[in-house]
Amino acid sequence: MTGVPAPTLYHRWLGWHAPAMRRALTAFIAGLVVTVVLLPFVTWGLALGAGWDVAALTILLTIWPIIIRADSSLAPLLAAREDETDGAARVLVVGASVASLLGAGYALHLAGRDNGALRGLLIGVAVLTVVLSWTVINTVYTLRYADQNFRSEPGGIAFGTGDDQQHPSYRDFAYVAFTIGMCYQVSDTTLRNPRVRNTVLAHALLSYAFGVVIVAGSVNLISGLFR
Template sequence: MNRKPAGQPMAKASRRIGQLVVALIVLGVPMAWTTRLVLAFLAAMLTGILAFYFTISRFDPGQLVALRRPDPLEAFVEALVYTLGSFGVLLYLAASEHSHWHFALGFLAILGVWFMVQLIYSQEYALRYYTDGGGLNFPDCPQPQWTEFLYQGFCMAACYQTSDTSVTSRSMRQLITTHGILSYSLSVSIIAMMFGLVGNLL
């Protein structure tokens, strides 16, 4: 029996279910409900990042070719949900009475969101590339691996461009546009609110 390819819809569903289960378990821990919410959110992000690690370790470009084309809104909607959750964490931090502990906890949760958003889009670049038959041109790289798609995802988040990768399809441009808009909004909002929170701590 052939092994299921990494990144197929079932793998995505399993990751999301795993995140939900872990979050519900953490919500059962006896402590202040606001702290439980932030801890559960952080645990869900860490679970998602760990799941992506296993996805990367099983990455097989040859099997991705046979997958159905991913829903163009799927990555955006999931990343948007996490981004809105991070804004909720920031509001929680702004109202926190235990500033230092909650600030550290919230910062880790928000950092987890940032990494999750980039991993979601890096995976989507890989799926879109192999199901659409291209869309990105990596120089001297006829069969891109996860490193190439992580490079594309994190460079778009940090610099909103890559110096050597060219985009060759409309669907990939649409994906990059939503990634850039969401990453920019997330980064600017977090930086602005973090400056305000640090100012309150000093």
């Protein structure tokens, strides 16, 4: 693929040429190692939270360089690449992100029972878990929208109107995903087919549950810890 980085060891394992499931499993292995290392020294809830945070950071650090580099000329080439593991990896990562919130809630519960230095650490891990999980979910949907636009449903998302329509980059799909993640709606883009609208609906509902129920509840719990 012209303009795409050469298939070096890094790019074959984690970068442009890596299957999505390989990136996901590498991230989860990194998180598992951190969890096992921390278990003798901290509570299992804190160890699991820290492990997920490392896994989430690994996912973001391997995907975002691709998103940033995939301009309008490279985006169709990247999205057109066949990857049979993409769907399973997406379900795995989103599921783990949602499940990690249970760990964040448990960490806050433990923090409410602790008066020492551990309280601040538990709160910090819980907040970081929520932020990273939210970012991971919207990043996964960034890739999903690009896939639908270029491969599954060509032209499913229109950027601009009439003669002003633009050729989108992956950053444009990040704009769509994070706008939905924050506002639960699209802004100045047009959705052209039902499958893309169904994806947006699922994303908006997940973001609403995440933002209103979980994040707002976490903020209230944290506020209560300092009363």
